[in-house]
Amino acid sequence: MxxxxxxxxxxxxxxxxxxxxxxxxxxxxxxxxxxxxxxxxxxxxxxxxxxxTKQALMAAFAARWFSEVEAKLAEIAQGQGTPRARLRHLLKTQLAIKIERHDRDPALFRAYLELAAANPAAVAAHSKRLSSLIDGLVAETSDGLSGRKINLAATTQAILDATLMVRDPWLIARFRDALDKERADSLIDLAISALD
Structure with missing residues (x-):
């Protein structure tokens, strides 16, 4: 047999x-x-x-972490509601996922950060995929503006810049104690005002 x-x-x-x-x-x-x-x-x-190799195993580990985040955020980007509402929800969820992971196991979160530093190409690809979700929502919002077009690349970059503290895991770890809901909401609202 x-x-x-x-x-x-x-x-x-x-x-x-x-x-x-x-x-x-x-x-x-x-x-x-x-x-x-x-x-x-x-x-x-x-x-x-x-x-x-150990590097292949660590890359697969990082890819799994990234794919879980990407799947959840893609679901939001493609979901119901206005593009602006989905963008707000996407940014808040991205922060919530990272804060939950940080608070659940700070040592593991630091290990993820070390892996990210050792695998910049994987991080860049992940960041590009997430940026494309934001870019898509900005484009949808632009389509809904009556008679006014916005510079998509510049607007997306402004949103990415304004929300760096709520998206970047290094900054989340460094400023975790100062990053409460009110501060995060203010940053996200400021970023989305680029669509006005």
Missing amino acids: ARPKPDEDLIKAQLLDAAERLLARYGPAKVTVTEIASECGMSQSNAYRYYP
Whole structure:
């Protein structure tokens, strides 16, 4: 009788879950694939079948973190309501997700920041995807303005600049104590006023 084929997606998810637990404890520099594999009850060589290097495993881990955020924000961008209301909701949700992750496990959040610093291309791609959601909502708002067109690129950039403190995880971590709901709402409202 043939051995059943292992569920690759499940094993990859187990490795990423184990990496998350260990990253929160030790940080990216000190975590090894051997430890991650051991945490899953498998050999190092088996772990390398799914992720050929530690860097590949860490990149997959970061991609999972990014994809969860992107999926939620894309759902909002494509949802119901006016473009302006969806933009406000998107920005508030982006902050809420990051604050929740920071407050739930500050050590893991710092590990994410270290991974981000070590993987600038992945961060740039993630930022570009999120910026395109904002750009799309700005374009929709522009279409609804009677007889007036706005400079889409400049308006999107103004919104991104004005909301940096509520979007950038480094700034969220640094200014977490000062970043209450009232301050965040003021920043978001200021940014959206670029659409007036």
